[in-house]
Structure formats: structure tokens, C-alpha cells
Amino acid sequence: PELTPTTSVSPGVHRLSIAPTTLLAVTDPEELSAPPDTTPATDSLAANRSPPRVQQSSLSLSDELIAESLEKLMENKAFKERRSELDKKLETLKKKHEKERSRVQSQKSSSDTEKSKSKFYMGNKLVKRLSSKNISETVVPATLPAEVSEGSECEGDNTTMRLPRSQSERLLAINREHVTQERELREKYHDLMFAALEKAMKTSQGNQLKTLRVLLEKETGEVMRRLETVRRTEVKELAKVHKDKDEVMRMKREVASTIVEKGVNERIRLTEIYEKKKDELLKQHQDVQNQLEDERTKAKTLLLREYEGKLLSTRVEEETETSPTTPAPAPHQ
DSSP, X not given: OTTSOOXXXXXXXXXXXXXHHHHHXXXXXXXXXXXXXXXXXXXXXXXXXXXXXXXXXXXXXXXXXXXXOHHHHTTOHHXXXXXXXXXXXXXXXXXXXXXXXXXXXXXXXXXXXXXXXXXXXXXXXXXXXXXXXXXXXXXXXXXXXXXXXXXXXXXXXXXXHHHHHHHHHHHHHHHHXXXXXXXXXXXXXXXXXXXXXXXXXXHHHHHHHHHHHHHHHHHHHHHHHHXXXXXXXXXXXXXXXXXXXXXXXXXXXXXXXXXHHHHHHHHHHHHHHHHHHHHHHHHHHXXXXXXXXXXXXXXHHHHHHHHHHHHHHHHHHHHHHHXXXXXXXXXXX
16 A cells, blocks of 8 residues: 555656565565665565575585596596507407417427327338348347337337427427516506596696686686676665765665675685585595505505416426426337
């Protein structure tokens, strides 16, 4: 009923009577500071103040930021590419090794075939020499072929011992070379993979710190713009309510001082939140860095230990093959 215009009220007075309602709709009441000589309408406005919207701007900055874990960082494209390259090169090296072994083994098979044919020919020749016709002619010559046969068999035995030993040594040398090349390849890619992982970690952590800083600047800017809007709205309404220029200027200065003070307080509050979040994030980053270094050291230690064992095995096999063997005694007739 108080807002209903009457014939005795001019349009200008009618606008002044509804000004407080308009102020409530467009202004954040918490950001308004009532001057000492307020009108009853302004006092009723102060009684209906709502929670400040300025605090809502800190929700994003207050959200928890979690550092990327080492497992998550290992999904980085560069790290996965290095690991894929290593797998492909290891497979290529393995095929090359198997091809070389097959070539040496095929040479051994052909050599064994030739030896079998040679021994078969020598055996037939000795049988012919020791036929019944030759034995009946004389007794003494019969002992000579036996000596030849025995020498031939010994010579054949020596040949049998030398050729496999030579080929076995070649196979062992191939194995040793393969183990050495494989170790060098894995050591190289161990460094490349962890370098890529470290780079991804630093990039991720740097981006998180930048994001935190951007949130601070963004929310600080939003608060300042909101407070500036409050100041302008209050100044406009003061000019409508008060006609005394000196009074208006005084109240403008009070409003400006209040807004500046609130702006400083909001900056301090947001900066404190930022510093706290930054410290928490830096601690998480340090934990991830420590995990990466531990994983790097552990992987390198296991790698060296694995290939030390492989090389030791190849050396033992080589010593076994090259050590002199005691010939087995001939069976008694």
C-alpha cells in the first residue's frame, strides 16, 4: 500500500519510495556499509542482509589439488613411446641372436653328417683289409691293420672332440655377445625412459602450480569487480536519496574507504588460502619426486644384477667347455 502512487505524489517522489527495493535486488547487502545518518528505509534494508556472495568466489581456490602419482605419470605419451621402442629393439635383437645360433647349429649338423660318412667309409675299408683271404696268407700283417684301425679310431675320436668343442665355443660367444648387447640396450633405454618420466613430472607439477596461481588471480579479480559494482551502485543510490552535495561527497568517501578495506581483507584472505594450498601441493610434489628417484635406483640395481647373473652363467659354460676332458677307459675284452 505504501508503494501505490497517489494524486498528491509526484512521479519523482514515487521513484524515491521504491529505491530501497531496487537496491536490494541489484546489490550484495553484505558489501554495503550503512552511513551514520541512514534513513529508515536503509535501516530496514540492513536488517534483511543475506550471506555475502564474495565468499563463494573462494570455492575453486579452496578445492584440493592432488599431485599426479607416479603410476599416472607412467601413462605419459613420451614414456610409453620409449618403452615401446625398447620392446621392439629387444625383439629385433632376439631374432638376430636366434638366426645366428641357427646358422652355427646348421653348420654343426652338416659337419656331423660328413664325419659319419667318413667313419663309415673307414670302417668298410678296414673290414676289407681284415677279410679271411688276407688273414690266411700271414699272421704278422694281420696285426698291422689292427694298429691302423686303432689309430684311425683315435684320430676319429680326437676329431669328434674338437669340432663340437669349437662350435660350442662359437655358440657360447654368440650368447655372451647377445647378453652384452641386450644389457647395453636396456641401460640406454632405462636412462631415456626415466628422463622422459622426470620431464613429464616436472611439466605436470609446474602446470599445477600455475593453475593455483591463476585461480588466485581470477578469484581476486572477481572479488574486486564485485566490490567495485557495489561501490558504484551505492554511490548512485546516495545521489538519488540525498540532495546535499557535501553530504553526498562525504558518504561517497565513506563508501570508497569501506570498499577499499574490504578489498584488502579479501586479498589477504585469498592469498593465505593460496599459500596454504601451495605448501600442501609442494609437499606432494616432493613425495612424487622421491618415489621417482627410488624407482629409478631400484630399476637400475635390478637391471645390473640380472645381467651380472647372465654373464656369469655364460662364463661358467665357457670354462666348462674349454676345460680338458679325461678320455673314458677302453672296455676290457
